[in-house]
Structures are given as structure tokens and as C-alpha cells.
Amino acid sequence: MPLVFAAATNHGPGITARRETAPEDEVAPFFEGFERLHQRIEAAKLDALVMVSSDHIQNLYMDNMPAFIIGLGDSFPGPTEDEHFLKIPKTIVPGAPDLAAALADEVMETVDLAYSGELALDHGFMVPLHFLTPDYDVPVVPLIINCMFPPYPKLGRAYELGRALRRAIDQQPGRIGLLGTGGLSHWPAAPLSGKVAVEWDREFLDAMTANRRDDMIRYTDAEIERDGGPGGHEIRSWITVAGACEGSTGVLDFYTPLPSFAIGGAVVEMTIA
Amino acid sequence: MKLLISMQAYNVQKLIFHMNTRPAVYERYGSDRDALFADYKLSAAEQDYIETMNVGALYEMGVQPQLLAPFAGRENIAWLDYIKGMENPGPLREKED
Numbered sequence A: 001m002p003l004v005f006a007a008a009t010n011h012g013p014g015i016t017a018r019r020e021t022a023p024e025d026e027v028a029p030f031f032e033g034f035e036r037l038h039q040r041i042e043a044a045k046l047d048a049l050v051m052v053s054s055d056h057i058q059n060l061y062m063d064n065m066p067a068f069i070i071g072l073g074d075s076f077p078g079p080t081e082d083e084h085f086l087k088i089p090k091t092i093v094p095g096a097p098d099l100a101a102a103l104a105d106e107v108m109e110t111v112d113l114a115y116s117g118e119l120a121l122d123h124g125f126m127v128p129l130h131f132l133t134p135d136y137d138v139p140v141v142p143l144i145i146n147c148m149f150p151p152y153p154k155l156g157r158a159y160e161l162g163r164a165l166r167r168a169i170d171q172q173p174g175r176i177g178l179l180g181t182g183g184l185s186h187w188p189a190a191p192l193s194g195k196v197a198v199e200w201d202r203e204f205l206d207a208m209t210a211n212r213r214d215d216m217i218r219y220t221d222a223e224i225e226r227d228g229g230p231g232g233h234e235i236r237s238w239i240t241v242a243g244a245c246e247g248s249t250g251v252l253d254f255y256t257p258l259p260s261f262a263i264g265g266a267v268v269e270m271t272i273a
Numbered sequence B: 001m002k003l004l005i006s007m008q009a010y011n012v013q014k015l016i017f018h019m020n021t022r023p024a025v026y027e028r029y030g031s032d033r034d035a036l037f038a039d040y041k042l043s044a045a046e047q048d049y050i051e052t053m054n055v056g057a058l059y060e061m062g063v064q065p066q067l068l069a070p071f072a073g074r075e076n077i078a079w080l081d082y083i084k085g086m087e088n089p090g091p092l093r094e095k096e097d
């Protein structure tokens, strides 16, 4: 079974940018959880990692905005952010162009994808990779969901994308992992930055770990903005992971509000059936 | 549905996007500013808000904050000053001559 690992977690830039200044007792549970995720990803001995995230207006603008776009490049420069801000050194992350093209080809039986040979990786990819594959030795297939400028892809389409990805991944011979990143509730770079909507996060996590699709996709965009903040749109990445594991449930490794990083922090790992 | 609400402030957002991601455009902001503003068809108010780092006013116009934060960082605005500016619109610095 080629999908051997599926999980979702955060990518807020504060995780690396403000790590040194955050109160230790607040952020320690998060980094311990990240370390457990790191260990499990290593144990999965992945041949490639498909990562789903939003772009943070580092690649894409409204002149040509895809709902979903996959990176077919040989490699990807990252992070796009200044090193003195994000505190992650610039590097080149290996891609998996043949795998990416094969996945795109099968996904497009049911979900249309844009593609690019020139994506660069911003904190949405680089913050988790910095902890989870710190040597950048696992080839990455980046997949971006527009969570920046409406109209956004519908939540149900994010689930469909996951179902299509699963079908495509399962046709591949190697050991492939899937990691969705973003969210949970947050108000990035905005006046309410630092606010975390704990109840909203927990309700979503309950629906995700039970893989109750209808509950996960019931929010309107306006409800997400009001209750989970503009960064809440990134639950789309988590929904895609759940879609890839339709019929299976997941385990919440931890949930902890992280006002210093301006996010609700969590790791969910899905069971692969 | 409100039609394409994010198309508000299209040109000024496009300029900030390009300054954030294309070094040559950011370099022109230093060396060839008036022509750059003209190329992106910025209004006088938009030009003023950028030059004085009035991020709060840009935000109120509809500019995505995730464009503003990295631009403010590059322009040496400290994070807490940036957030204050988002809460209370006004110039964060004086316009250079």
C-alpha cells in the first residue's frame, strides 16, 4: 500500500521566527509533539512526501490564481522569506517531478489541477520540513491550495482533492507520505494576531479525527473568517488529508493554543486503511 | 456573494507582491520610484501609504495583511510597531524627500 503515512499540522512562521522569545512552558508541548511527528515520519521510510499548503503570496497572485496547483520541479528553493526573519537557512529541497506528473495525471481524472515547474517554498512548506525532514533528504511534491484570495476552492473540493490524491498515490510503487499544513484558527499579520479560537479548533479536530466529512466541510467562508480567522481557511489542507483517508479515522497527538506563534497548534495523524 | 471582494486594491497589492518576490522591482522602489508607481497605476493615496508605511490604511483599503507583514519587515518596521500600525492606521514613518 503506497500511501504509508498521512498527517496534518501547522506551519505558522512564528514557530521558527519567534521560537526564542516565546514562553517555554507555552511552546514546549508543541515542539515535543513536532518531535514525535518527526520520529514517525522517519520510521515511515518515505520515498517521497506530498505536502499540501497554502501559498502566502510568494508564488501566486490574482492575475492567475489556481484553486489547486502542483509543483513539477526537479527541486524547489526555499524559504522565500528572509533568513533573518524566519530563521531557516536558504536551501534547495529536492522535488519528485516524475511522481508529481504521474499523480497530477491521475488526480485530473476527477479534480483539475494547475501545475508549475517553478514553485518556491515559503514557510507553509519550510517550517514543517525544517523539523520533520531536517536534512531535506526526502523528495517533496508540493501542492498549493488557494487560501489567500477569494473566491476560494470549496471545502468539499478540498476533500475531493484528497480522495483523488489517494487514488493516484496508491497506483505508485514507492512509500509515499502525505502532510497537510496550515491553520488552525489564526488571524495572521492582522490586528487580532495572537488570538486563538480554542473551541473552533477543537470542534474541527473532533470532526477530522472521526473523519466526518459533512462536519468538516459545513463552514461557509464567512463563518471561517468570523470564527477561525482568515488563517482558518487553511483547514482546507487538513480536509484534503482527511479526504485521502476516507473511511479511516485519525488520532489527535496534541492540541495546544500558541498565542506566541499566533496559531492553534495540533498534530493529527490519520490511520491508513 | 460579494463579487471578487479581493480585487479591491488590485494594483497596489500587485506592486507589493512584486516588491516582495522580485528583487529587481524592489530595487526600482529605491532607485526609480515615481516611474514604478506610474507603471502600477497607483493613486496618490496609495503612493503615500506605501512611502509612509501606513499599513493600517492599506489594510483598510483591502490589502491582504500577508502582503504587508513581509514588506514591513523588509522596510525595517519592527513586528510590534507593525501590529500597532494595523490596529491604528497612520504613518509609521515620515515620507523621505
Ligand SMILES: [Fe+2]
Pocket: A011, A012, A054, A056, A124, A182, A183, A231, A234
Ligand atoms: Fe499559512
